[in-house]
Amino acid sequence: MKRTDIINLLINKVTAKNYLEIGVSDGKNFADVICENKTGVDPEYNTPATIHKTSDDFFKDNTDKFDIIFVDGLHHAEQVYRDIKNSLKVLNKNGYIVCHDMNPMKEEHQTIPYVGGHWNGDCWKALVQLRQEHDDLEILTIDTDQGCGIISFSNTKPLIVKEELTYENLTKNRKDWLNLISVNKFLDIFSEKDLRSLLLEYVNNPNDPETNFSLALYYDAIGQTASALSYYLRTAERTDDDILKYECLIKGSMCFNKQGTRKFTVKGMLQHAIAILPKRPEAYYMMSVHYEKQEKDDGKWFDSYLMASIGSEVSEFDDIRPLRTEIDYKGKYQLLYQKATTSWWCGLCEESKKIFLDLHNNYELDSVTSEAVFDNLSKMKAFYTEEIIAYDKSKIDGLKVKFDGLETIERNYSEAYQDMFVLTMLNGKREGTYLEIGAGNTFYGNNTALLEQQFDWTGISLDVVPEFVEAFGKERKNQCILRDATSIDYDKFLTD
Secondary structure (H helix, E strand, C coil), X not given: CCHHHHHHHHHHHHCCCEEEEECCCCCHHHHHCCCCEEEEECXXXXXXXXXXXXXXXXXXXXCXXXXXXXXXXXXXXXXXXXXXXHHHHCEEEEEEEEECCCCCCCHHHHCCCCCCCCCXXXXXXXXXXXXXXXXXXXXXXXXXXXXXXXXXXXXXXXXXXXXXXXXXXXXXXXXXXXXXXXXHHHHHHHCHHHHHHHHHHHHHCCCCHHHHHHHHHHHHHCCCHHHHHHHHHHHHHHCCCHHHHHHHHHHHHHHHHHHCCCHHHHHHHHHHHHHHCCCCCHHHHHHHXXXXXXXXXXXXXXXXXXXXHHHHHHCCCXXXXXXXXXXXXXXXXHHHHHHHHHHHHCCCHHHHHHHHHHHHHHCCCCHHHHHHHHHHHHHCCHHHCCCCCCCEHHHHHHCCXXXXXXXXXXXXXXXXXXXXXXXXXXXXXXXXXXEEECCCCCCCCCCCHHHHHHHCCEEEEEECCHHHHHHHHHHCCCEEEECCHHHCCHHHHHHC
């Protein structure tokens, strides 16, 4: 269960009219929240927020009241605490505050300041502090989606904490400090009344598409896919909104996939979705994946390639109305990835390489897809082509800081100018030495190849992939050793 599902469930519970989101970021959650009036606050102007201010400035000027408030701004405990305290002043009596990132699972995920990678910040400290200070707030944390805190007005006993708020102590007291509950427990507490009211609405008006859709979402959230499927189909049959109909057919196919049954029904539902809105990309992508999963039994590579090819050519990717819910599709790059993968298996190797290079160079990918693209390019030996080299001589005038020997460089190898950065900082140092942990390919994406080849550096590299080490020995002057870098005594290793 995702934060968006929780927010929408609470919106339904209190029949919310006004929703506030602090920290809109990429706008995915904000777009998927279903509420009559939505206000999004974020200081960054490149976000789809409705108000571009800091949260402190927003609350200073705001006079509106809200039914549901989602706090997901700066992940520092003091700021989160301030955002929640300010939110309480403008929260309607029966409203809820939802707070994200309240349950970090690793210490590095909550370290301040942010140093890269996955990050929750130390938001959890704000929640624990509030539990200690208030006897008029019910505060709990749902154990899902990085921890979703729920705050509402209610009489409670304050939490007593005798230990310092450190991550080590959190691990020992996690359930008690965060008042941690499961998704099922949350649904038991918060959804029973909503299910009854939804069923009552359904009995009174069984053909209302919105009521059917709400029931479908409810049953889907608790894993009752058979019930969810029936209401998705009922919604699709009764709505005049083609996008909702399209979405319900996709969600229905996902229910069958969760059950692992009826692959022909999945195919039919996705085909029906494409027929309704042939210029939307989601169903093409899911159809391509559907065929790909069958290839071992039925040889469906060409069908998978066909769907990805048509989808990537005819779909409109920009300024299309977002679906209401989250599905198994993140963006155009996934459809292109499907085309690249399936074209390889159809014997279209050059086309596959070209698409993978385009994805690598021109798209912002999620970490899994990025690694898969890199791996495929490596296996194709695409790192020998000129297409993905970051620097060549034609770009010399664009470098702000020149260094000795720059004019001799025909090309570099690092993916993000790491080798050029080293030379810039050391003014083209010659005959330097390096230790490279994680050599990777001998040239493509390699950070020491330029130093070795043109600036006469010596050094030693480590990698755990035998193929990389073997290739290194054949193609490079310096040495690469097959070792796990985490198991080495470096004092001894470097002395030897």
